[in-house]
Amino acid sequence: MVIDLTQMQPGESGIIKEISGGCGLVRKLQSMGIRQGKKITKVSSHFWRGPQTIDVDNLQVAIGFGMAKRILIQVER
C-alpha cells in the first residue's frame, strides 16, 4: 500500500513511489539522494508535526513535516 512518509512507523522500510511537489523541492530532495525508486527506512518522527528522519543509503536526513507529507512511499503491510 502507498502512504506518505509521515505515516510510516519508525523502523519501517519502503520504496519511494512519488514526490508530489514543485520542481524545486523534487530536485533538492533528489540531489540529496531522495528520489523515486529508492529504498528508505524511517528512523524517527518528532512530536507535534516535527521533522521526520530517514535512512537513505548510508545517510540520515531530517525532513520537515510538510515536505515529508509530499513523499509517497510503497510499504508492505
Add this chain to the structure above:
Amino acid sequence: MKADKILLMGNPNVGKSAIFSRLTGAKVMISNYPGTTVEFTQGRMRLGDENVLIVDVPGTYTLEPTCKAEDVACRMLQEGGLVINIVDATNLERNLHLTLQLIERGIPVVVALNMWDDTKHRGIHIDVKKIEEYLGVPVITTCGLTGEGIKELIDRLPEAKAINLPASSDSQKWEKIGTIVEGVQKLTHRHHTFLEILEDLSIKPFTGLPIALGVIYCAFWAIRFIGENLIGHIFEPLFTKLWLPLLIKLSVVLGEGSFLQHILIGNIIEGKINFGQSFGVLTTGLYVPIAMVLPYIFSFYLILGLLEDLGYLPRLAVLADNFMHHLGLHGYAIIPFILGLGCNVPGALAIRVLEERREKFIAATLMAIAIPCMAQIAMIVGLVGQRGGKYVAIVFGTLFFLLIIKGLILNKVLKGASPEILVEIPPYRIPQATAVIKKLWMRLSGFLKEALPFVLLGVFFVNILYMLKIIDFLAYIFAPILIKLWGLPQEAIGALIVGFLRKDLAVGMLGPLNLTTKQLVIGSTILAVYFPCIATYIVLIRELGIKDMLKSALIMVFIAISIGAILNLIL
C-alpha cells in the same frame, strides 16, 4: 592540463575544508556538520614550479543553485579553473550526481574519494580502478583528517582533463550512477557499532530529548567549571601576584596624577590599584579580556569544538525544530545561535545557511538582541555573579524571555511562513585531539588578535573622552532616559557608548559606578539587548542589506528602552 586556479567542490560535509587545509597549510574551520564553510576561503599551494590559487567552495548538492551558498559555488565555477571534486566515499551514489554534472560541463575534474578510512569500518568496498574507468577522470582515495592520499592527489592533478560528454537529463544521470555504483561498490553486512546505536538514540524523540537536555546541561556545567578554575587558579593569581607588583612600581615611576598614570594605570581606589575599577589600559584594559573573558572563551570553544566534531549539532537542530518554528525559524537556525554564543560575528556569518530573507531577518534580529556573546556572558557572570547567582539568572532569564516573545511576535507580524528543515545528519565521529586543539587555537588567537586591541583601544579612548568631558556632556543629554526610565545613574552612558565597540568592556564599565544590584541587573540586560557590537553590525549589514538592518536596529533600540523600563518597574 595546467591551471592557475583550483576549486575544491563537493556536497556539504564531505571534508572539503580538511583537504583544503592539507593542500595549502592554511588554517580553516573544520566541523562535522553541513554548512561549516559559508564563504570562500582562498589559499595558495605550489604545484611543480607554479604557485596556484586554491579555493575552498561552500558545499553544494547541485550546480543548479537552490540556496545562496550554492549560488556562490556555481558562479565561481564559471570563472574557469580545475576542480577537485571531493566525494564522500561512504555515500557514492548521491555524491556522484555532482561529479557527473561537473564532468558534463566540460570542466577538468579530479575526484578525491574522501573519508576513505570510514568505508572500511562501514563495510563498504569500492573498486577505485573501475570508477576511474566509468568516469574517465582520475580518482584518488583520500582521508583529509589524517592526510592520507593527499600527496597522490597533488601528483595526479596534471592528469585532469576536460572530457566531452553529452549533457544528460537528471534521470539519465541517476540511471548512470546506478550502474556505476552497482559495478564498483560491494557492501558487507556488519553489526551496529556503539556510535551508531548512540546516533539512533539521540535522534529519536523519547531518548533524544533527554539526551539533548543532558548534553546542554553538561556542556554549560563544564564550561563554567573549566572557566572558573582557570580564573581562580591561574589567571587571577597571575595578575595579583605577578602583574600587580610591577604595576605598583610603574605607577610610582609615572608619578601620582600624571597623564600617563591616568591612562595606563587609571584611578587609584582607596590607595590601591583595582583591576576591575581602576580603568587604565594596563590594569582593567588587560584584566578584562585576559583574566575575565579569555578563560571562558577557552572553555566554551573547547566544549563547542568537541560537540562540533562529534557531529552533535545537526541532531540538536532536528530536536529543536518544532520549538524554533514558533519563532519563525527552522531547527537549523540553532547553529548560528550556538556559534553566536561564542561570538556574534561567526554567528552572523552562519545565518547564511538559512534560505529566505524573512528567516535571515528574524534570526539576525533575535541573535543581536537575545544571544549574548561569551565575552559578555563571562563579564556578566563575573560582575553580577558577585551579588548572587539569582541575579545572573534574572539577566539571562530576561534575555531568553525576550528571545521567545520577539520570535513569536516577528513570526506573527512578518508575512510568509518559516521554511521547513531539510538537512543531512552526519554520522558521529570521535573528535580527534589534534583537530580539536587546532580549531581551539584558531579561535583563541582570533580572539586575542581581534578583541584584545579593541579593548585596549577602547579603554584608551574612554579615558580621553572622560578627560575632554564628552562623556559628561552625553550623560547630561541622555540623563532623562537613563535616570527616569531605567533608574540608572547618568554616568552609565559611558558603558552604552563603549558597548558599540566591545560588549565585555562595556559591562566592565558598570563596575566602577557603585551600582545597586537592581541597577547592575538592568544595566547588564540593556547592554546585552540594545545593539550588537560594531563588528557584528558590519557583518549583518552585509548579510541582510542596509534596509533590513535598519529595521532590525530600530527593533533593538525599542526593545532596549522598553525592557529597561519594565525591569525598573518590576524589580
